[in-house]
Amino acid sequence: MTILLQNAVFGLLIGGLYGLGAVGLSLVFGVLAVLNVAHGELIMLGGYVSVWLFTLWRVDPFVSVLAAGPLLFLGGAALFRLLFTRLASYSEEVRIKNSILIGFGLALVLQTLAILAWGADERAVTPSYAGRVAAIGNVVVPLSRLGAMALAFLVLGGLHLFLTRTRAGTALRATADDDQAATLVGIPIGRIYLTAFALGSALAGVAGALVSVSDAISPAIGLGWTLKALIVIVLGGMGNIFGTFVAGLFLGVAESMSGFLLGNAYREVVGLVMFLIVLSVRPRGLFSR
Amino acid sequence: MTRIRGAAWIMGAFVVGALTMLPLVTSSRSVLTWGFLVFLYAALAQSWNLLGGLAGQVSLGHAAFFGLGAFVTRVLWLGGQSLATALAAGTAVVIAAGILIGAPTLRLRGPYFAIGTLAVAEILRITTGNLFPEVSTLPARSLAGYALAPRYYLALGAAVVSTLVVWALARSRFGYGLAAVREDEDVAEAIGVHVFRHKLAVFVLSSALAGATGGIFGYYHLSFYPQFVFSPLWTFDALLITFLGGAGTMWGPPLGAAFYLLFREALALRLVEIHLLIFGALFVLVVLAFPGGLIEAWRMFASRWIAVRERGG
Numbered sequence: 120m121t122i123l124l125q126n127a128v129f130g131l132l133i134g135g136l137y138g139l140g141a142v143g144l145s146l147v148f149g150v151l152a153v154l155n156v157a158h159g160e161l162i163m164l165g166g167y168v169s170v171w172l173f174t175l176w177r178v179d180p181f182v183s184v185l186a187a188g189p190l191l192f193l194g195g196a197a198l199f200r201l202l203f204t205r206l207a208s209y210s211e212e213v214r215i216k217n218s219i220l221i222g223f224g225l226a227l228v229l230q231t232l233a234i235l236a237w238g239a240d241e242r243a244v245t246p247s248y249a250g251r252v253a254a255i256g257n258v259v260v261p262l263s264r265l266g267a268m269a270l271a272f273l274v275l276g277g278l279h280l281f282l283t284r285t286r287a288g289t290a291l292r293a294t295a296d297d298d299q300a301a302t303l304v305g306i307p308i309g310r311i312y313l314t315a316f317a318l319g320s321a322l323a324g325v326a327g328a329l330v331s332v333s334d335a336i337s338p339a340i341g342l343g344w345t346l347k348a349l350i351v352i353v354l355g356g357m358g359n360i361f362g363t364f365v366a367g368l369f370l371g372v373a374e375s376m377s378g379f380l381l382g383n384a385y386r387e388v389v390g391l392v393m394f395l396i397v398l399s400v401r402p403r404g405l406f407s408r
Numbered sequence: 409m410t411r412i413r414g415a416a417w418i419m420g421a422f423v424v425g426a427l428t429m430l431p432l433v434t435s436s437r438s439v440l441t442w443g444f445l446v447f448l449y450a451a452l453a454q455s456w457n458l459l460g461g462l463a464g465q466v467s468l469g470h471a472a473f474f475g476l477g478a479f480v481t482r483v484l485w486l487g488g489q490s491l492a493t494a495l496a497a498g499t500a501v502v503i504a505a506g507i508l509i510g511a512p513t514l515r516l517r518g519p520y521f522a523i524g525t526l527a528v529a530e531i532l533r534i535t536t537g538n539l540f541p542e543v544s545t546l547p548a549r550s551l552a553g554y555a556l557a558p559r560y561y562l563a564l565g566a567a568v569v570s571t572l573v574v575w576a577l578a579r580s581r582f583g584y585g586l587a588a589v590r591e592d593e594d595v596a597e598a599i600g601v602h603v604f605r606h607k608l609a610v611f612v613l614s615s616a617l618a619g620a621t622g623g624i625f626g627y628y629h630l631s632f633y634p635q636f637v638f639s640p641l642w643t644f645d646a647l648l649i650t651f652l653g654g655a656g657t658m659w660g661p662p663l664g665a666a667f668y669l670l671f672r673e674a675l676a677l678r679l680v681e682i683h684l685l686i687f688g689a690l691f692v693l694v695v696l697a698f699p700g701g702l703i704e705a706w707r708m709f710a711s712r713w714i715a716v717r718e719r720g721g
Contacts, residue, residue: 148519154519154522156523156526202692205696212518215518215519216466216518216519216522219466219468219519219522220466220695221692221695221696223468223647223691224644224648224688224689224691224692224695225688225692226688227644227684227685227687227688227691228692231681231684231685231688232685234681235681235685342530342640346523346526346527346530349523349527350527353520382538384537384538385534385535385538388531388535391527391530392531394524394527395512395513395524395527395528395531398512398513398516398524399512399513399515
């Protein structure tokens, strides 16, 4: 019983990051109808920002979040200008199809660049509090993971407030609902697209830096994170921040439980199978409008 | 235009004839290996072209079928079955898998189909890696009798057959149905095309060709980890070559494959990793700026040339 509970706790902690990793992708897809399958590679880059700041100047990974977010915001804006601006003039179906193709190529480019720049090895951040845990009864809670989860929750809360309480956030949601109507009421949708993509990338950067708190970073982790983000989005519903967070927690627990029951090698398979089942029951996602 | 078509056919027949003679003329390992790889990639890309180019269904899980074909064929062949039996059984397994995977995923539209197939391929890759972690190497007796020529002919056959399949489909009633599905599924349904049946049929056909191509790779490659043949890179290569040559065209994939391997050989001599970087960037560039690929560029050039000549004469 204790060991099950322990696994559930680990699952919840990692699940918070799954939610944060997915919400940027969901935002970009919701606003632009662009499915950036290189999202996981952006998370990987965010992780490397933290790894480098730690290796060079011993910067705490929680502080590195403040660098990874803005850096990827700029990187995302540049990528959008370079690759995705042209897509805006296509119909939604063509836009999605082409964005998947572009993202597929971009993922390969970013992964190879990371290998060339930093080697294919895993790198980890080792702050002084790395191994510390808090014990609640028989269950242990690793403090660094707890902190990452708490910060992920805060960032998601902040995003929710931004989207619902500010003019810019309202404009983003309006564009997601209907870009033509948004244009008609005077929303500069070109700038909104740019902002949404950059913001989605920044969220990936923050998620990557938080991943580095407790897990090793390597150039190859991108595809895995993209798939996790897609699973979470399909489970939680597109453009639903609260749903995304809950789905992330759910995926974390499901993975951790199945890892315990079936062996760690099958953790990822379980998430993917769940994803396929949900897709075939509800072809447009579990909580689609 | 018909004159160009006729010339292309004669040229194609001539090229295939010359390629058939090649192993008789030379026994150079590097030449035959290069030829083998061009045919292998041409066949793989052509199989994706059937599904993605003709029917417009962008699958990101093509590696699943290539890998399954390679793996099953290899296991049976190394287990003592004749090559023909192993290849046939491998392809049969892939056809079954194509029906099993295609039936649920093809109900998904657009992005959900792409990521659904990607998920299937990753499930197969991870599971295969878990169940068969050991490297598969040809035993000493097979190595002693290893000859490139039969592999070369098999791959040439696969490339020719898959290209002819694309040619035949593109001008059949079924092919017109696929084109309708590609352009607009709702309209296709409205004019009486059974959309799902068309998609499933072309999905299974495409999978079978990819599986047979994989089987040839399993017969060719000296040693690999079972997980390797399921790598998403196989999907990427098929997409890149198809788009490089021209998606939805008959000559695009073979042309793209030749170009891809020439380029790769030139780069790989000095730079091992950079070729992935360059091809990734090239792929993005083609999708963004030249959606028609090499074939479209050639057509534009040819029609302009004809126009110039007619004005002059």
